[in-house]
Amino acid sequence: MASAKEEAAKAYWKENVRLLITLLVVWFVVAYGLGIILAPVLNNIVIAGYPLGFWFAQQGSIYIFIALIFTYVFKMNAMDRKYDVHEE
Amino acid sequence: MGLTLTTYLIVGATFALYIGIAIWAKAGSTGEFYVAGKGVNPIANGMATAADWMSAASFISMAGLIAFLGYDASVYLMGWTGGYVLLALLLAPYLRKFGKFTVPEFIGDRFYSKPARVIAVVALIVASVTYVIGQMRGIGVAFSRFLETSYEIGLFSGMAIVFIYAVFGGMKGITYTQIAQYCVMIFAYTIPAVFISLAITGNPLPQLGLGGTVADGTFLLERLDNILVDLGFSQYTIMKGTTLNMFFLTMSLMIGTAGLPHVIIRFFTVPRVRDARLSAGWTLVFIAILYTTAPAVGAMSFYNLINTVQPGEIGAEEGNLAYEDVPEWFSRWEETGLLGFEDKNDDGRIQYYNADNEDFAPTAEEYGWEGNELSVDRDIMVMANPEIAQLPAWVIALTVAGGLAAALSTAAGLLMAISSAISHDLIKGVINPGISEKGELLSARIAMAGAIVVAGYLGLNPPGFAAQVVALAFGLAASSLFPVLMLGIFSRRMNSAGAMAGMVTGLSFTLIYVFVYKGWFFVPGTNMLPDTPEYWVMGIGPQSIGAVGAIVNVFFALLVSKMTAPPPKDIQELVESIRVPRAS
Numbered sequence: 001m002a003s004a005k006e007e008a009a010k011a012y013w014k015e016n017v018r019l020l021i022t023l024l025v026v027w028f029v030v031a032y033g034l035g036i037i038l039a040p041v042l043n044n045i046v047i048a049g050y051p052l053g054f055w056f057a058q059q060g061s062i063y064i065f066i067a068l069i070f071t072y073v074f075k076m077n078a079m080d081r082k083y084d085v086h087e088e
Numbered sequence: 089m090g091l092t093l094t095t096y097l098i099v100g101a102t103f104a105l106y107i108g109i110a111i112w113a114k115a116g117s118t119g120e121f122y123v124a125g126k127g128v129n130p131i132a133n134g135m136a137t138a139a140d141w142m143s144a145a146s147f148i149s150m151a152g153l154i155a156f157l158g159y160d161a162s163v164y165l166m167g168w169t170g171g172y173v174l175l176a177l178l179l180a181p182y183l184r185k186f187g188k189f190t191v192p193e194f195i196g197d198r199f200y201s202k203p204a205r206v207i208a209v210v211a212l213i214v215a216s217v218t219y220v221i222g223q224m225r226g227i228g229v230a231f232s233r234f235l236e237t238s239y240e241i242g243l244f245s246g247m248a249i250v251f252i253y254a255v256f257g258g259m260k261g262i263t264y265t266q267i268a269q270y271c272v273m274i275f276a277y278t279i280p281a282v283f284i285s286l287a288i289t290g291n292p293l294p295q296l297g298l299g300g301t302v303a304d305g306t307f308l309l310e311r312l313d314n315i316l317v318d319l320g321f322s323q324y325t326i327m328k329g330t331t332l333n334m335f336f337l338t339m340s341l342m343i344g345t346a347g348l349p350h351v352i353i354r355f356f357t358v359p360r361v362r363d364a365r366l367s368a369g370w371t372l373v374f375i376a377i378l379y380t381t382a383p384a385v386g387a388m389s390f391y392n393l394i395n396t397v398q399p400g401e402i403g404a405e406e407g408n409l410a411y412e413d414v415p416e417w418f419s420r421w422e423e424t425g426l427l428g429f430e431d432k433n434d435d436g437r438i439q440y441y442n443a444d445n446e447d448f449a450p451t452a453e454e455y456g457w458e459g460n461e462l463s464v465d466r467d468i469m470v471m472a473n474p475e476i477a478q479l480p481a482w483v484i485a486l487t488v489a490g491g492l493a494a495a496l497s498t499a500a501g502l503l504m505a506i507s508s509a510i511s512h513d514l515i516k517g518v519i520n521p522g523i524s525e526k527g528e529l530l531s532a533r534i535a536m537a538g539a540i541v542v543a544g545y546l547g548l549n550p551p552g553f554a555a556q557v558v559a560l561a562f563g564l565a566a567s568s569l570f571p572v573l574m575l576g577i578f579s580r581r582m583n584s585a586g587a588m589a590g591m592v593t594g595l596s597f598t599l600i601y602v603f604v605y606k607g608w609f610f611v612p613g614t615n616m617l618p619d620t621p622e623y624w625v626m627g628i629g630p631q632s633i634g635a636v637g638a639i640v641n642v643f644f645a646l647l648v649s650k651m652t653a654p655p656p657k658d659i660q661e662l663v664e665s666i667r668v669p670r671a672s
Contacts, residue, residue, distance in 0.1 A: 009664065009667075009668060012667075012668065013667055016667075017578075020177050020178070023173070023177060024173075024177065027170065027173050031166050031170050031338065031342075032335060032338070032339075035162060035166055035338075036162075036327075036331060036334050036335055036338065037331060037335070039159070039327060040326065040327060043325060043326065046307070046310075047299075048296075048299045049298075049299030049300055049301065049307040049308065049309060049310075050298070050299040050309065051309065051325045053159075053325075054159055054162075054309070054325040055299070057159060057162030057165070057166060058154075058159075058161075058162050058165055058298075058380075058383040059295060059298075059380055059383065061165075061166050061169070061170065062165065062166070062169045062372075062376045062379055062380055063376070063380075065169050065170055065172065065173050065372060065376075066369065066372050066373055066376055068173050069172065069173060069176045069177075069365075069368055069369035069372055070369045072176060072177055072365065072369075073362075073365045073366050073369055076181075076362070076365060077362055080362070080669050080670075085668045085669055085670045086362070086669060086670060087360045087361060087362060087669050087670050087671075
């Protein structure tokens, strides 16, 4: 019984870490890739008055950060329930 | 009604509100004093955390910083928001599950070590005290500039207000005043921004207006790029620094943000782990309202300013504004010293251009310009905004109240982190573990009062290095606290020796790198290399080094913990338990 519970805890943690890595890859690509490293190239594209690299660096990245945290919140709530570790 | 009187009324009304909240939210137990009884709604905590986080600098200085740096200021926008992704995903839920009162307490328990707890207290106090000096100065300056009091009276008034709600209410009082302060500051920031965006681009949403078009039909950003180039500056929207330095500076600000104790402890105040996650999301929403508006305020007020002094063709004699024709707000801000005009070529007109650009010098000479004649303090971009947009006096007064709210809310959060570290970690944790609940609550109130007095003293007599240390507080938090907190959660194998080795190497590496360029212990003249980009190792500046320090920290922590015995079984079980939301 104890080992089954341990197995479940391990699986829960593994799935959690996998989600974190996915979200942090997006976080990294948006901020450092699109916002900094590729910004000079992206600036050649102008959408709605914004050079795209500049938009990512001063607007877009912040919106995506918010989306990342709320994605995390919803996925974790579902995962907590799936592994029956959610709070009352 | 005069502007000063209106300002008194509005600032007075907000202060009365904060005191009213203080009377209502008195803390009766240590739990209420340290973590507001863990009963704060996650959305409310998001608002309080946003106010806690956004300081006088975010409110008053950031838009101006963006105006003068253009694209390069993105490091601050991304750095100070992206850190919340790290905080939400890597720290907040787990530290909330741990369920105690302070950050050093987690470090002490997780690494079963009182010395580790004391090191964490020292790191916390150094980072928080230097940070609080800036807030105290902001309060004093705002009072002396707008309420026509002396700097000292302004500072004492600010101290008195914080004293009332922080000493009696603790975290509970601070939380509810921070919510009120958030509302004040966000209204104060966005109302002028909406009007300036309407005036310049016709779009009421500043976030869209920044991409909008100006009167002649060209895009605002394109227009700004062109004007700046014609005046000898770099384009607004392109990168001026090096990619590598921007990369590491952004990383340092992000990791530092996630490691700042006064922000972390806010997440101890919500009822459940899932609330801590959600609350981090709401925090970023509330911060983003200001942070996505700031780039618009920066670009638009800068555009406004340039257009004011350069209404006509660049290079034509009548293209520049004659000094006798300056608008009223110009004269008013000249009196404060934030705007300055010196007629270097005696033509009675104002020339604003980049006199440091050697390639532009022949053009300037051809125009008959003999140096840049306008000096602009960056703070003016927010504070003069309502006047430039010709808004009524109450909006100007609201901006003052907003700046004060930003400074007060951050000061209170920092003082909370300092006083709980002293009373809970030092007094209860190390010096007198047998202290009663009542005794600890009293010592917490005394520590809070003491911290306010020290902060006030330092605000009156700021050490010369204060400004530099504030900029580096992030580097220190990034290289010491964040990696240890994260490893304590994500590595079950991480032991006491590893954590100590990581903190010490990360912190020393960062400090030494900083001292080499800024002088040993910030003593002027003792720096070993000039603090200019050509002397920085690989172009990484001292402000950007915290991220490298964090890597050093993690490397040595892992290495040393591999070579030493694993942590005891009960500690490994503690790690297992904080990883799961439900209490077992």
